[in-house]
Amino acid sequence: MPSATPQTHSPADEAVDHRLIEERAASVGHLFRQRVARTPDSPAFMYAKVSASGDEWLTVTWAEAKSTVDAIGAGLVALGIGPEDRVALASATRYEWALADLAVMVAGGVTTTIYPTTIDDDVAFILADSQSKVVFAEDAEQVAKLRRIAGSVPGVTKVVTFDPEAASGEDDWVISLDALAALGRSGLERTPGLIDERIDALTPDRLATIIYTSGTTGRPKGVRLLHRAWTYEAAATDSIGILREDDLQYLWLPLAHVFGKLLLTLPLQIGFCTAIDGRIDKIVDNLAVVKPTFMGAAPRIFEKAYNRVQMMMEEDGGVKLKLFRWAEGVGREVSDLRAEGKDPSGLLATKYSLADKLVLSKVRERFGGRVRLFISGSAALNQDVGRWFDSMGMLVGEGYGLTESCAATTVNRTSAYRYGTVGWPLPGTEVRIAEDGEVLLRGDGIMDGYHNNPEATAEVLDADGWFRTGDIGELDDRGFLRITDRKKDLFKTSGGKYVAPSMIESQFKGMCPFVSQFVVHGADRNFVSALVTLDPDAIQGWAVANGLGDRTYAEIVTSDKAHEMVQGYVDELNSGLNRWEQIKKFTILDSDLTVDSGELTPSLKLKRKVVSERYKDALDAHYAGA
Template sequence: MEVRRSFDILTHQLANTPKADCLAAKIAGTWQKTSTQQVQDTANQVSLGLLSLGINKGDKVAIISMNRPEWMFADFGIAQLGATSVPMYPSITVEDYKYIFKDAGVKAVFVADKALYAKVKEATAALPEVQHVFTFDKVEGARHFSELLEIGKKGDPATLEPLKAAVQPQDLLTIIYTSGTTGNPKGVMLSHNNILSNCRNSQRFVPVTANDKALSFLPLCHIFERMVTYLYMINGVSIYYAESMEVIADNLREVKPEIFTTVPRLLEKVYDKIVAKGHTLEGAKKGLFFWALDLGLKYDNQKDHGFLYNTQLKLANKLIFNKWREALGGNLRCIVSGGGALQPRLARVFWAAGIRVMEGYGLTETSPVIAVGGFEPENNMIGTVGPIIDNTQVKIAADGEILTKSDSVMVGYYNQPELTAKEFDAEGWFHTGDIGEMVEGKFLKITDRKKEMFKTSGGKYIAPQVIEGKLKESPLVEQAMVVGADQKFPAALVIPNFDDLKGWCKRNGVDCDCSNEELVKKEKVVEMYEDLVKKYNQGFAQWEQVKKIALLPQLWTVETGEMTPTMKVKRKIITENNKSLIEGLYSRDERR
């Protein structure tokens, strides 16, 4: 059957690839598996339960939880009624919850646990329109998810059929609120067809089969993981939910997945840990490790380096890289990376190690994929985000902005018709706000965010993300933000990776038995970071080079309000929080 609405995925999987482990989660130390039939039955119970509570077509229901099977039961159960899901990040503030509940007109909420329930109770205290709150975990004083299912069991699934039949592909499936870097969140309206067309058009680039398992850990409230989950299920892939980021290495070894999706920062951390382990080796083992690593860093999936290199790489795979694959479960065929720019060196090393990294690009507003590097080398050029997916148009505007048209482009912003109109031009092209170019006429390359580019006082444009990405290639740099709008030169706020910095201090005779505040002020530490920046400056034009840096002792986080839930820096807030420090960079003697 054709998958035209999100809940058709379950009927499709039951007919074609019914699974005993459609979804799985680790509970009390063992992986508990839910079959396709059980997912369908539970989704029906959610639908019937909500229906009995007065939730109907067009009503809004929020989901606030980390990834678990209940997330999907709720998602399909809401959709079958023609109601609209409003997924939200567990990490956002009570004020954000309050704003979204009110803006979307949420009537019911599914929430994971005790801590999140407390936030929801606070946010809904003055919002009587939020009539029902159910928790996935048992929380004292709260209505448990099982209560809703019991209500649903009393209903007849046959009564759902006319309601499901009334749902059209163009109907609203979900509203995803994007935090952005300024102002209130914007509600991106996506239809069933928006997301499912993205699944269809990405299909040939993502090599998955009904024999595969995927490990899921990126938040389901993010469109990237949501779309990929639908794509997995359409293809009969079994989905296992990681317990947490802290034990993801254990989960990879237990599940042995063929595929997972990730953000670049996680791959950077995996790589940094591998390199740190290499530094602990001694003698011939250490030499062999870094010989293999150097080979990997030279890898290019568009070139044949010749017999000698290929022979050496085979040996490196046998002696060194096979251990990398084992650490990732042993069966991993590919990793799909999205949500930010991937450092080319990471793609090179993982491809060399037999783990194909497929970098994709898109926005919540485009459901999300616009381009993705495929599994085959002819569709994957390292340093680009791959070819444009099927049935999707892209053109580069005169100022370099990427414009797109497709069935995956959003319905619009909820309650904001004027803002929606601003994002489309007279010819119907959606303006992404990203700057890019086509390489060899086939591969899309992203160079920066249009809104984040700035001019120096000399009139030169600076693309901060490119410079920041280069600085973060060093394992000694955890976070970086380039500043310098209307100033003579770019400068940077740099937050060290303190574990690696302390290792460097011990190797270089610098006392690091002190607070981070004291450590970033030590003369040798400052000099080392200044030298590091000078090294990375070499790849940039003179006016783009970072002339000064300030080392900061504390990470920017979602909790401090300096990062979005998708781990993008909130430049305006960070700039304001460090105003005097930044001013000091430009008031000091420039010859330093």
């Protein structure tokens, strides 16, 4: 487990290497070039080469990565990409995404991110609004999408696909990544200093990225992030020492999301290697192979892992379950001590050594055995789930940020953390709470504004540089930030009582090991109700134990036994809530909420409005005759 320093200090007392922030690189291009110069032969990336016989993990050094990045960057220059010209990336998380993004940076262009699940109409809007000239497309599916909307985006002059087979078409509008790199290498032979000249011309105030938010209503808004925002985020994170050059990161998060993009930028500053694989169904298998020391994830990943281990132990029962519960308790005692800056001693130290040998180390092996830090972001993490991971010897440092703040605004440190909070601000970022409880931010990580949308920009950015986050929060006595809910998600019952749905939802997910989603509803209603979905994997073992093993998923989750089981957890939840917050009625849906169905964002956040509208009849039924 990570050791902690005494927890009586505040951010003002934190040991910070301010020199890293003051002397940070001028741009992402400069940052990449500096990293290669410092550690050319160190591993930069790992990626899986997939074949019929299985995955083979390959390692690429920083110098090798630079050779490919420079070639692709020079290829973009040959295609006419000039300073701040936009280049879109429509792909899932993979090694080629990182290469393409870095190539755009060193060529002096601007990366526009597009989720591969984005519908045709929104892709057309993003490409037109950003005025993208070139698009990197992952595969034949993305190429087909671009061909369907080609008439709406005449400014797109070339499509570059990561799949060579998808480049074989009726015209030369689509070319392969290899062909682009070959074009670039020819250019570099003629002008060897081409890429260095492009990097030298970059300044901190040049536009680096436009990330379109996956809003639940209306058109996506393009968040403009300058080079200074990315280099500040990287240097500020480096300055607090939570990550090290010898770390190994496992990266599966969507790189079109600001959190994933930041996790690609941090290695340029700090120097650690990143294993990239966006296949969510391969996370568990890959952790055992890659054995990372660090990983960022959304809360849902931690919830699923926690629930899975709990259910396995319950299924084993008997002596194994008793031993697990004993070790769990010992780990929790040690976790609480270390959160206070103390280490176990005497009998507790002896018990912990035994618990670690018999149980805790076995749990850590499920995550590769070497994880020393997880970072949780994009939504609220249930603090009981976070405490459990810490008791197993894997600290989860919950952080907070938005696309508009370049992902990282606050984060719990390995040396200073408080569960239920999102930590201290990064050095150089200011946080204050408005009179109505809204969290306000100011610093170099804040966006330049919304692209082509001055009205929306004026609504959230004031003349003094303060950004209104739309989140409700509070700062405690030691400067830790606690987020209560999204301002727009807070609702008032017909009785005039305010309810924060996210907090209730997070609590329930920490209680019920079978839940996937829990959606709290009740605006202008006389009581609070909920929509529930059950995890398709987790519920199978429960179904077998309850005589429903031969039923379909829909039959299992809509059964009386499932309703009775969920009711028990709802009763437990209600026992800790105020009367007006308690869940009076709930409906278990016959299918889970998914990204593909448009009910979750690609970063696994709930699209509350979409869900409420789609299941309006079920919600209305809760209040019929009330």
